[in-house]
Amino acid sequence: MADEHTTGEGAAGDRDEPPAIGGWRPPGRVFNGSGTFDALAALAVFGDALLERFPFDVYVSKTITREPRVGNPPPRIAETAAGMVNSIGLPNKGLARFLAEDLPRLGELPVPVCVSVMGHSGDELAALVAAVGEREEVAAIELNVSCPNVESGLVIGQDPGETARAVARARALTTKPLVVKLTPTASDQAAVARAAADAGADALSLVNTFPGTVFARGRPLLARGHGGLSGPAIKPLALAQVRTVAAAVRIPVIGMGGIAAVADAEDFLAAGASYVAVGTANFRDPLAALPIRKALRAM
Amino acid sequence: MVASEAVGRYRLLTVDGVDQPPAPGQFYMLATAERWGGEEGRPWLARPFSHATADPLTFLVDPVGPGSRRLASAAVGEELLALGPLGRGFALVEGRRALLVGGGIGVAPLAALAEALDGSCEALLGFRDEPCARAARLVTATEVALASDDGSVGRRGFVTELLAERLARSDHEDYAIYACGPEPMLAEVGRIARAWGVPCQLAYEAPMACGYGACFGCAVATRTGFVRLCLEGPVLDAYELGDTGGDG
Numbered sequence: 001m002a003d004e005h006t007t008g009e010g011a012a013g014d015r016d017e018p019p020a021i022g023g024w025r026p027p028g029r030v031f032n033g034s035g036t037f038d039a040l041a042a043l044a045v046f047g048d049a050l051l052e053r054f055p056f057d058v059y060v061s062k063t064i065t066r067e068p069r070v071g072n073p074p075p076r077i078a079e080t081a082a083g084m085v086n087s088i089g090l091p092n093k094g095l096a097r098f099l100a101e102d103l104p105r106l107g108e109l110p111v112p113v114c115v116s117v118m119g120h121s122g123d124e125l126a127a128l129v130a131a132v133g134e135r136e137e138v139a140a141i142e143l144n145v146s147c148p149n150v151e152s153g154l155v156i157g158q159d160p161g162e163t164a165r166a167v168a169r170a171r172a173l174t175t176k177p178l179v180v181k182l183t184p185t186a187s188d189q190a191a192v193a194r195a196a197a198d199a200g201a202d203a204l205s206l207v208n209t210f211p212g213t214v215f216a217r218g219r220p221l222l223a224r225g226h227g228g229l230s231g232p233a234i235k236p237l238a239l240a241q242v243r244t245v246a247a248a249v250r251i252p253v254i255g256m257g258g259i260a261a262v263a264d265a266e267d268f269l270a271a272g273a274s275y276v277a278v279g280t281a282n283f284r285d286p287l288a289a290l291p292i293r294k295a296l297r298a299m
Numbered sequence: 300m301v302a303s304e305a306v307g308r309y310r311l312l313t314v315d316g317v318d319q320p321p322a323p324g325q326f327y328m329l330a331t332a333e334r335w336g337g338e339e340g341r342p343w344l345a346r347p348f349s350h351a352t353a354d355p356l357t358f359l360v361d362p363v364g365p366g367s368r369r370l371a372s373a374a375v376g377e378e379l380l381a382l383g384p385l386g387r388g389f390a391l392v393e394g395r396r397a398l399l400v401g402g403g404i405g406v407a408p409l410a411a412l413a414e415a416l417d418g419s420c421e422a423l424l425g426f427r428d429e430p431c432a433r434a435a436r437l438v439t440a441t442e443v444a445l446a447s448d449d450g451s452v453g454r455r456g457f458v459t460e461l462l463a464e465r466l467a468r469s470d471h472e473d474y475a476i477y478a479c480g481p482e483p484m485l486a487e488v489g490r491i492a493r494a495w496g497v498p499c500q501l502a503y504e505a506p507m508a509c510g511y512g513a514c515f516g517c518a519v520a521t522r523t524g525f526v527r528l529c530l531e532g533p534v535l536d537a538y539e540l541g542d543t544g545g546d547g
Contacts, residue, residue: 035515038512038513041530042511045385045512076518079341079343080343082336082340082343086508088515283508284330286382286509286511
């Protein structure tokens with residue numbers, strides 16, 4: 001198992017069959033970006049019709065934290081040119097209720113489930129990874145490292161050392177495939193990517209949202225002042241980061257950032273990603289990923 | 300889209316090809332199939348609209364931003380994308396006469412409610428001025444009283460003043476209030492209703508990216524914490540609203 005973490009199986013960007021993530025072979029190339037599709041809410045709204053045309057090959061949960069969070073005050077979102085900014089604040093019911101209430105239902109989805117977790121300290125992260133890693137409904141764990149470590153004050157994903165420590169600690173606690181969701185604000189993205197891979201990550205996913213804000217009448221429109229920019233507006237930025245990271249590591253890369261159509265997904269694969277994720281486009285159309293899933297399956 | 304007509308300052312779009320009948324107060328995410336995303340890259344997200352009538356399906360659009368302007372300029376025959384019906388509409392209170400309170404473009408879901416009640420309701424409607432107030436004709440209530448900011452139609456002043464007077468003079472225990480309009484108006488309607496102990500449902504608006512619970516952008520504070528307006532609303536009980544400042 002240990003060897004697979006660092007060597008991977010296929011070169012990134014392999015167009016024939018995507019490389020395994022750790023020992024796991026996802027059934028297709030299309031994920032959703034964490035926090036861009038609430039499968040349980042969507043099921044409540046659209047019913048079984050959604051299960052019959054589920055738009056992703058792998059379902060990635062919204063990020064779970066150890067304690068419940070209510071999220072940020074509104075306004076939380078604003079449209080921008082070809083995208084939007086959000087400062088949602090990771091509202092979630094916390095680890096215990098997620099495991100008890102949501103995960104059993106997510107396990108009934110027609111596709112494997114990857115659970116996204118975020119910890120603000122080593123202990124918090126460890127508690128999340130250990131508990132989520134025990135569950136049979138979970139195909140993989142994604143570490144969201146876009147948060148400050150309360151002990152060091154550093155944003156984990158901006159610092160190779162912090163990233164390595166977080167990934168190594170998670171790695172020791174689970175045999176599940178570990179995906180590390182990189183932060184687009186690292187000054188040396190390749191160094192962080194290598195640190196994550198060397199510490200045992202099985203795959204890297206990028207990009208998360210870029211810091212951004214919208215002003216109206218001389219003031220920030222979002223209650224928290226600024227948020228994260230997503231949508232087609234960030235695609236060129238995302239593509240460049242995916243290209244850099246894919247060249248720096250041998251583990252698979254899940255590329256995302258403004259993918260709204262098949263041609264966008266193909267660009268990310270050409271830039272070195274083995275998998276893609278559809279994010280903000282889901283907001284415009286809950287089935288936005290479906291044609292991409294079909295096209296990449298036929299590829 | 301099969302028709303587009305001016306209603307004063309607004310446009311009323313008539314849409315066909317939507318199968319599932321909506322309930323008053325529910326909404327759709329609307330966009331045009333083509334040229335959604337203009338020269339400046341906006342609009343990009345679909346826009347939430349409550350329907351103004353269910354049969355035929357119509358939407359009232361106030362062309363104030365990139366999305367509403369694009370929809371208002373859509374040509375007859377042009378394809379629209381409509382996701383819905385979404386959310387929870389008005390839940391009628393048994394045994395009480397419906398008193399509809401609307402402000403501006405917020406008359407749309409009240410028109411749908413009056414339609415569903417076959418006009419058996421009363422309406423208090425407030426508008427900025429006479430061109431806006433022409434939308435009052437959509438609300439087919441047996442009794443309609445108007446207010447306008449500039450006094451050009453009905454009473455000069457706020458529709459909430461009409462509401463306060465109506466509850467003070469009539470037997471308020473006979474009524475249930477259903478309201479839609481700008482947020483300050485809804486807050487005042489809720490305050491007046493609670494003061495009289497009258498059941499009251501408020502159809503809210505919030506910035507909304509998806510309409511089906513994915514984006515968590517449309518959070519509204521209730522007594523039990525934030526809820527997603529697209530799932531728990533857009534109609535909320537005036538007695539369930541609350542205040543939460545979010546995570547520290």
